Each structure stands twice: as C-alpha cells, then as structure tokens.
Amino acid sequence: MIHRYVFQRSRSMPGKRFLEERLTGATGYDRIAGYFDTSLFELAGEALEQVQGSIRIICNSDIRARDVEAAAAAAREQAQRLSFFKHDPEDLAKGGSDRIARLARLLSGQGTAKLEVRVLPDDVFGLIHGKAGVIRYADGRRTSFLGSANETFAGWALNYELVWEDDSDEACDWVQQEFDRLWSHPLAMPLSKAVVQEVERLSRRTEVRLEDWKKNPDAGGVAVESPVYREQFGLWPHQKYFVSQAWKAHQAHGARFVLADQVGLGKTVQLGMVAQLIALSSEKPVLALLPKTLMEQWQVELWDLLQVPSARWNGTAWVDEESHEYQPRGRDPILACPRKIGLISQGLIVHSPESLQCLLEREWSCVIVDEAHHARRRKLPAPDERGPAIRNPDTECNRLYAFLFKLASKTESMLLATATPVQLHPIEAWDLLYLLSQNNPHVLGDVGSFWLDPEKALPVVLGEAELPQEAAEIWPWLKNPFPPSWESPHAKRLRLDAHMSERTAVCGLSFHELRPAARTWASSLCSVFFDQHMPFVRNIIRRTRSYLESTINPATREPYLTLIGIELFGEDEPIPVTGYLANAYQEAEAFCLTLSQRIRAAGFLKTLLLRRIGSSIEAGRRTVAAMLAGSQAPLTEDDEANEPENNGQEVQTETLSALYPLTEKETEILQRCASLLEASEEDPKWQVILHYLRNKGWMQEGCILFSQYYDTAHWVAGLLSTAFPGQPIGLYAGADKSMLIHQGRELRKERTELKRMVKEHELSILVGTDAASEGLNLQTMGTLINIDLPWNPTKLEQRKGRIQRIGQKRESVKILNLRYKDSVEDRVHQVLAGRLQDIYRLFGQIPDVLEDVWIDIALGEVEKAKQELDRLPHRNPFDERYGRIDSVADWERCAEVVNRIEKIEVLKQGWS
Numbered sequence: 061m062i063h064r065y066v067f068q069r070s071r072s073m074p075g076k077r078f079l080e081e082r083l084t085g086a087t088g089y090d091r092i093a094g095y096f097d098t099s100l101f102e103l104a105g106e107a108l109e110q111v112q113g114s115i116r117i118i119c120n121s122d123i124r125a126r127d128v129e130a131a132a133a134a135a136r137e138q139a140q141r142l143s144f145f146k147h148d149p150e151d152l153a154k155g156g157s158d159r160i161a162r163l164a165r166l167l168s169g170q171g172t173a174k175l176e177v178r179v180l181p182d183d184v185f186g187l188i189h190g191k192a193g194v195i196r197y198a199d200g201r202r203t204s205f206l207g208s209a210n211e212t213f214a215g216w217a218l219n220y221e222l223v224w225e226d227d228s229d230e231a232c233d234w235v236q237q238e239f240d241r242l243w244s245h246p247l248a249m250p251l252s253k254a255v256v257q258e259v260e261r262l263s264r265r266t267e268v269r270l271e272d273w274k275k276n277p278d279a280g281g282v283a284v285e286s287p288v289y290r291e292q293f294g295l296w297p298h299q300k301y302f303v304s305q306a307w308k309a310h311q312a313h314g315a316r317f318v319l320a321d322q323v324g325l326g327k328t329v330q331l332g333m334v335a336q337l338i339a340l341s342s343e344k345p346v347l348a349l350l351p352k353t354l355m356e357q358w359q360v361e362l363w364d365l366l367q368v369p370s371a372r373w374n375g376t377a378w379v380d381e382e383s384h385e386y387q388p389r390g391r392d393p394i395l396a397c398p399r400k401i402g403l404i405s406q407g408l409i410v411h412s413p414e415s416l417q418c419l420l421e422r423e424w425s426c427v428i429v430d431e432a433h434h435a436r437r438r439k440l441p442a443p444d445e446r447g448p449a450i451r452n453p454d455t456e457c458n459r460l461y462a463f464l465f466k467l468a469s470k471t472e473s474m475l476l477a478t479a480t481p482v483q484l485h486p487i488e489a490w491d492l493l494y495l496l497s498q499n500n501p502h503v504l505g506d507v508g509s510f511w512l513d514p515e516k517a518l519p520v521v522l523g524e525a526e527l528p529q530e531a532a533e534i535w536p537w538l539k540n541p542f543p544p545s546w547e548s549p550h551a552k553r554l555r556l557d558a559h560m561s562e563r564t565a566v567c568g569l570s571f572h573e574l575r576p577a578a579r580t581w582a583s584s585l586c587s588v589f590f591d592q593h594m595p596f597v598r599n600i601i602r603r604t605r606s607y608l609e610s611t612i613n614p615a616t617r618e619p620y621l622t623l624i625g626i627e628l629f630g631e632d633e634p635i636p637v638t639g640y641l642a643n644a645y646q647e648a649e650a651f652c653l654t655l656s657q658r659i660r661a662a663g664f665l666k667t668l669l670l671r672r673i674g675s676s677i678e679a680g681r682r683t684v685a686a687m688l689a690g691s692q693a694p695l696t697e698d699d700e701a702n703e704p705e706n707n708g709q710e711v712q713t714e715t716l717s718a719l720y721p722l723t724e725k726e727t728e729i730l731q732r733c734a735s736l737l738e739a740s741e742e743d744p745k746w747q748v749i750l751h752y753l754r755n756k757g758w759m760q761e762g763c764i765l766f767s768q769y770y771d772t773a774h775w776v777a778g779l780l781s782t783a784f785p786g787q788p789i790g791l792y793a794g795a796d797k798s799m800l801i802h803q804g805r806e807l808r809k810e811r812t813e814l815k816r817m818v819k820e821h822e823l824s825i826l827v828g829t830d831a832a833s834e835g836l837n838l839q840t841m842g843t844l845i846n847i848d849l850p851w852n853p854t855k856l857e858q859r860k861g862r863i864q865r866i867g868q869k870r871e872s873v874k875i876l877n878l879r880y881k882d883s884v885e886d887r888v889h890q891v892l893a894g895r896l897q898d899i900y901r902l903f904g905q906i907p908d909v910l911e912d913v914w915i916d917i918a919l920g921e922v923e924k925a926k927q928e929l930d931r932l933p934h935r936n937p938f939d940e941r942y943g944r945i946d947s948v949a950d951w952e953r954c955a956e957v958v959n960r961i962e963k964i965e966v967l968k969q970g971w972s
Contacts, residue, residue: 061228067209067221075209075216078223082203083107088196090239093119093210109162111173112198118178118242161263167256177251178243192235203227204235257952264955270340270966273958277341279307279333280954282963288329288365289952293867297613297620298603299330300948305601306334306475308546309502310426311341312562315473316496316503318432318489320481320602323861325621327477328361331428336368338473339400340963342425345971347471349464350430352405353794353831356812358430359403367960369967372403392418398970406434409463416463422971424471427464432476432492435461440485446518447487450494461495468498479857481600486522490514493599501565503599505540509566511595521596531579532571534586539567543585543593550581551593557581605864624864625872629752634881635744641677644736645883648673648680651729658726659718667884669733674883675767675848677743678775684734688727690720745878746779749845752876753825759784761874762818762841765827766859768850770797776847777801777827784825790814792828833858839867843874849885 067075083089089111108115166175192206207223209216226232242248261284273281283303288294295303302319309315315334321327331348339346348370350358355372362368363381371378371386378386378398386398394404395418406429408416429435437457441447450456453465468474474496481489497503497512504511511517519525520537528534544562545552554560557578558567574582585593608621637645648669656666669687673680722730753759767773770793777791781801788802792814800807800814800823817823818838826838833855841863850856863873879885 061226063225065207065223065225067216067223068219075221075223079216080107082195082205083111085197086111086195087113087198089115089193090236090243091115091117091193092191092235092239092242093117106162108175109166109173113173113196115166115173115175116178116239116243117175118180118239118248120180160259164256164260164263167251167259178248179251180242180245180248190238192238194232194235194239201227202229202232204232206235254952261953261955266956267959268956270958270962273956274341277307277311277337278949278954278956279303279337280949280951281957282337282340283333284951284954285957285960286366292365294952295329295333296326296608296866297615297948298608299326299333300951302330302601303333303337304949306473307337309544310334310338310473312544313502313565314471314500315426315475316500316599317475318481318492318496318600318602319475319477320479320600322602322604323479323857324865325603325605325608326866327430327479328358329365331430331475331477332358332362332366332368334473334475335362335401335426335428336366336967338426339368339967340958342472344423344425344472345397346401346426346428347419347424348401348403348428348430349406349409350403351434352407354430355403355405357837360812362401367964368401369399369964370401370403371397371399373397373405373408375405375408378402394418395422395971398968400967400969400971402971406431406460409460413459413463420463420466420470422470424467426473426475427467427471428475428477429464430477433478433480433488434458435464435476435492435495436488437461437491441487446515447485449512449514450491457491461491464495465498468495468500474500479861481602486518487514489596489600490518493595496599502541502544504595506566509540510537511541520590521594527590531583531586534589535571535582538582538586538589538593539569541565541595542567543598547593547598548585550585553581554578554585621866624868624870626860626864627872627874629874629876630748630878634879634883634886635748637744637880637882640736640740641744641880642882644680644733644740645670645673645880647729647733647736651726651733654723654726654729655719658723665718670884671851672769672771673737674880674885675769676745676772676775677737677740679767679769679771681734681737682771684730684737687719687722688730688734744880745847746776748876748878749776749780749847750783752843752845753780754783758843758845758874759787759824761843761870762821762824762838763826763843763845764832764838764841764859764862765825765845765847766830766833767827767847768830768855769848770829772847773827773829780825780827787825788817788823790817790823790826792826792832794829794831830855830859833862837865837867838862839865839869842868842870843876845876845878847878849877849879 065074065078067078084107089108163175166173167177190206191209192204194202194204196202203225204227205223205225207221209219209221209223268281283289283295298321302317302321306315306317309317319327319330321330335346335348348358359370359372359381362370369381371380373379373394374385377388377393378396380386380398386396388396390396394415404416404419435458437450439456453462457465476492476496478492481492493503494512494514497505501509510520520527528537542555542560542565543551545555554567554574555562555564557575558569560567571579571582591597605621605624609619609623611620612618613620652667652670659666669680669683672683749765753763765773765776767776773791773793774797777789778801780787781789781804785803788800790809791797791799791801792811796808798809798811798814800809800817814823814826815837818826818840821840824841826832826841830850844859844863846856846859860875
C-alpha cells in the first residue's frame, strides 16, 4: 500500500514519529542517506538502538575518488576524517553527549543493533539527491520509502520534506536493488577508524578552563580541536614527537633544540604548536625571529592552522592576524607588541641592530629562529680541521649569531629551525648547539664537559676518533650533560638513585662512585650512548622524507608519512642547441675564460654571463646589453632571495663595476655574442615547456615554473599568457615585481593573493624566481619545471619542497629539469650523475660546496672539480641517529580540551 507524507516543523514532529514507528520491531534497516550526521541520534537514537539486526547507511561525501583509490590507508582515513568533521566540535557536541555516546556504541557493535556506514565519493555518481530506505521485520514484512528527507535531525524534524512510502514487494525490491548497487560499489569505503575514534572522543568531550589545564598541561587538550586537525591532516607522528619533546623539556629545564627536518616536512606548524603551548603556560611572551620573506607566511599559518593570534613588526608598526595596524607608542615601540607571540624580521639585526637592543633587556618564555643556518661564524676551519670553540661571538660571528648568543641567556626555551644544520663544515652544527647552550647546561654540559670543545667532540660525532669501549670510559661523556629521565628508564632510575631533579644537568658522581645496581643501569645507558643519548642526537632533531616514507609506524602499520614519489623528466634529454645560439654560447664561454685571467672577483661574477645564457636567450641578451652599456646595477642571482636582509648576514652584493673597464678583446667578444643572441630565433626551451604543459597535461595538474632570474621568469610568464589566453598566469617574485598576467594585461598583485589563488585552484600556472622557493606551500600543484638549474644545489631542494610536502594528495609529483646540451649545466650533470646520490646519502643533504664544482667546470677546471668532490665527508653522522621516532602521545583521544575563547583571549594579551 502507498502512503504519502508531508513532514514539516511542528510540535508533533511527524517525521520523528514516522521513523520511530517504522523502526519498532525492525530486524534490518538499509538507507540511502544522501547526507548523514550525528544529529539523527538525537532524534531517533533509541529506536535505532532497538533494531535487532544491522543498520546499513550509504552516504555521500566530498571525498574525491583519487583519495579512495590511494594506496595508503592513512590517506583514505584522513580524507574521510576531513569530510565528516568540518563542523566545530562545540557544535557537534551541542545536542548532548548521549546521542554521541549512542552513535559510538552502535559503530562499535555494542548492543543488539550494529551500525555500518559506507562513504561514496561525490565524483562517482555526483551528489546523491535520491534518498530512500528499506526496513525489514522478523515476520518477513518489508516497507520502503523515498523522498527528500536526509538522515539528519533537520531532515526528519525541521524542514519541509515529502516522503512516499510503499510496502509492495516491487517497490521494496527496487529500493533494495539501488541500495545494493551503491553499497557494493568498488569505491564505497567503510567509515574510517579515525571518524569512529572521533565520535568516541566527542562522547567524552569536556571543556576545561585554562587555569585548570595548567595543573596538568596536556598538549592534546590544545591541539586536537585546532584547525590543523579539523580542516587539515592533523599533526603527523614526527611532528607530534618534536612537539612532545620540546614541551617536556620546556617544563623541566627549558627546551633547546635545532629542528632540522628536511624541506616540506612542516617545521612551521611544529614550532607554532610549541610556541602556543609555552605562551599559554607562561606570563612571559614569545619572540619569533624570521626572514622577512616568511613573516606573513608564519602569521597566516599560525592563525589558519592553529588559530593562534600573533603580531608582526613591519618596520614601523605592529600588524595583527587580521591585518589591523597598531600605531607606534612608547620609547621603544617594538616592545608594544599587541599579542603574546610577536614576529620580527632577522633583517633588522643586520641593518638596524640598535633598534633591537631593547629585546635583550627583557625576559622571554621562548625564542624561535627560522632559517637559523644564517647565524654563522665568519670564517670556517679548513676541511681537514675541526676548528676551535667560539670565544668572542661579536668578532668571530656574523651579527645574527652574535645577537642570538646574547638573547639565549634571556629566554627559558630557544628553538632553531633549519633544513641545513651543516652547510659546509660539521662545526656549523656544533656552533648552533653552542648558541643554545648559553645559560642552559643541558645542551652541551657544564664545566669540564668534553662537548664544549669541538676539537674533542666532533671527531667522536663523525666517527673519526676511536670510541671508548668500557662503560667507565664512556661515563664522563654521558654524565655531563646527563640525559633527561624521559629519554630512558635507566636514566630515570639513575636520576632517582642520585637524587637528581630534572633541572640538574650534570651527574656529580664518577662511575665507580655509583652503587652496584646503578652501575648496571649506567652500563646499559653507555652501551647505546653514541646512538641514542649523545647531545647532538638529543638536541638536533632531523628527520628525512625517505626515512618517514619507508619506516612503518607500529601503531598504524603504515609508513610514518605517506609516500610522495618523484617522477623526473629531462635527465637524459638535454635540449639540443644549434645555429646562432650555439655560437653565442661559445662566445660567452670565451668571455668568461678571458675575464677570469684578468680579474680576481668571485666565481659568481666571472661566470655570470654563462649562468644567464644557460637560463634563457632573453636573460643572456639583457646581461650582454648591460655589460656593453657599462651598467653599475647591483647583481644577485635572484632579485630577493640573496639580499642580506633575508640571509641575516653581512653579504656584499656584487656589481658589474668590477668588470670595468672592459678590454678591447672582451668588448669584441661581447659584441659578437650580442649579435648572435639577437639573431637567434625562438628559445628551444620554450617549445619543451609548451609541450609538457599542453600535450602532457601538466597545466591541468597545476604547474610551478622556476628560474633564478627575473628576466627569464617574466619572459616565460608573458609567453604562457599568449599561449593560454584564457588562463591567468601568476608571476611570483621579490621587490614588488609579483603580478598576474591575463589577456595581455599585467596587474600588480601581492604575493599573498597569488598564494590564495593557487590554494583555491584559481591559478594553475605560477612562474617564480627563487623568492618562491622558501615559505610557499603549493600542495595543490602536481608538477614543477626548472627552467634553469641553480648552481647552489640547496635551492633545488627548496624548489622541490614547494610541491613535495605534507598535504600533497598525489602519490607522486613530476619534475622537469631543463638544460642546454653541451652547456656548463650539461657538463656538470655528466660529472655528478654517478655520484650525486651517494653524496646525498653520505652527507645527509646536498652540500652548498657543490657550487664551487660548477664554477670550476665552467672555467675548464674539471680535475679540480673532481678533487672538490673527493674531499666531501664519506660518512653521514646524523641521518641514522635522527632516523627514529619514539612512541608519541595519542592526542586524537584527548577529551579534555581548553576553552577556545579563553585560549584566544590569553594569546591576544600584549607584551607588558
């Protein structure tokens, strides 16, 4: 029999009554829900729990099919979690914990009814607007219904809905057939464990006042409901590990760490989470010293990912997370920060250190320094020397290091972030630890510590010195500084036995003064000291992408990090160069060799013309014209990335003035080169770029194109705009040169606007100089084209890190490297091809010293280049030791959460 119903808002709630009545005595319920949420269990929870069999619900989600098809279960879990829990946890819990607890019981199979939910991606059938259900009874009866009502509280009780019920076999069979078709679809996946776990957590959820949280400050109570968990992928195990280590250390004796994760592993969110925890627990403020180019990026990520308000100093005023500017006030306006967390540019330390002296006159709860490798000693030891300790930072180090050295004694905790803790010499890692050790003997120990002398410590770290074998001989290295109790049960027992608190950094007993039982514990510690408890391991935390992608997390039986592979193109296909361009390149080589015999300038200047012609014909033309015109313009490889403001060190910008006056021979060569470049027709690189974007579909996947030079980047962006007239083309550069090129018009754009357009999929092609190689998250893009290859290999890693980073949902990203055949880049590739991977594996990173190899080959000194390679270290002392993650806290189950409004109010308090 057919029945028709109109459900609408009323006191009698007919929709609720309909569902409860039909479910009475039911043994099964199959439902095509369209949309489903927890509010249903507020409406008809008891009736659902009384069903004597299975309840099966198939529903829509905005998960994409590619997420379901992903090989990693973790990726599928995360995709579902994001889809189901976009709502604020406070809103989800408003209906009361009873309905959430009921849902948790049903999902876990407790009671007579068992709820199964499957999720079908929207892009399989489109949005499921058809809603229908079949209810079965013990006596064999069935009834079916279909209509507009979703399986929600609003659908059954508040909205105007039409429902058509039919208990005929024909109708029931038809609805059952449609249900089975959706339920059995290959891409229909069970409700994830992450969603079930979150439902269970919400059933226990309670809010606590900040003062109560401080009595037992669990990081999960602050983290679990932050936007990075609700709208992103949460914190990965390696990120939680660092936050936990830093948070424990801060509470015990002050956190002093170098976070040296590889590019793309999410250092900012780790540091931001620690900054938030410390700021909430302390009356003192938090200071972050950042490169100028990362200031806005930091502020945006703090707010968008962690809902942490902050203020950045723009040079004249403070600007908060909502872009509100605060007028300067007081004698030292820089101290009038309107937020608990303040962001200041490192460039001020270089250009205006006197304006920051006031920062040294107050106490801090935490100081964070990003790109900390910019803080360095002025002169590195010779490659075969270990080098002495720093005695006077003001004279031996650059301004950034000297300033941080003084600041370290003014703060409880200090965190340094850098992807390259060792750029050229191992002593650079010791220098960073020595900086952290000021006013904190837990880093390198106290008086008498071997670790305070790099000439003793580094040979041990590098495996160059014979290691002690007996525990009694290792003990002096272990006891000063002594490990914290959380690092090992043996360390905890020894601290208790010797009555050492966590604030005590040094064990005052010799090995033979220990009790027999304590000597046993000490021997166990000594047996693994160099691999697990050495200060370099403890205080430098460095995880590589390859380790995280290949190591199984025992808790999930999945890798710690979802694998993002790299598909390389162009490695075996250098671009042939003929005709005028080939001849022009030969003239450029002749000019560089002639110039190198006359001037003593740095290799950068002597090889400048080859670098730029190797980038593009356009960059070569402009460079030759500038040289012939006697230009005195400042030159850097990139218009912003190499400025002293951003490096935090006293770098002298090279100019063409060192070239002049040109000799007659040099002028003749340049004139021939200029004529040949002008005669050259289309740059062969352009056709390759166009082929990959148009014919191989790279534009549809989203593509970032990189060049060292603005001339090349602007030239390519213009050609792309012409080739794809319907597509806006972004140009991301420094010095106010960023723009959007569309339909022949160049419109100036803020870089933040270009980043937003990429994130919102409004921009699928972005051309960038190396100003875009740091602090830019482009996970929505899947391809990258290196128009030229920077001679500093670290920049290649930074470029790749824009798309190969956490949040990238593709299983692999594609990278095309362009180089002219028989160019310097091609010759360097031939020399390095067989060795680059070995160097990377041994050194742990691509060393910057390889830039000298490029210069030597450019000037014809191939044997010298090979000798340069031979002197690189043959053992990487860090990766194996950093390649471990201890068990981490299960924040995802944390039910006691800090009140969000109170948290934000506290973080909005300014520096007093």
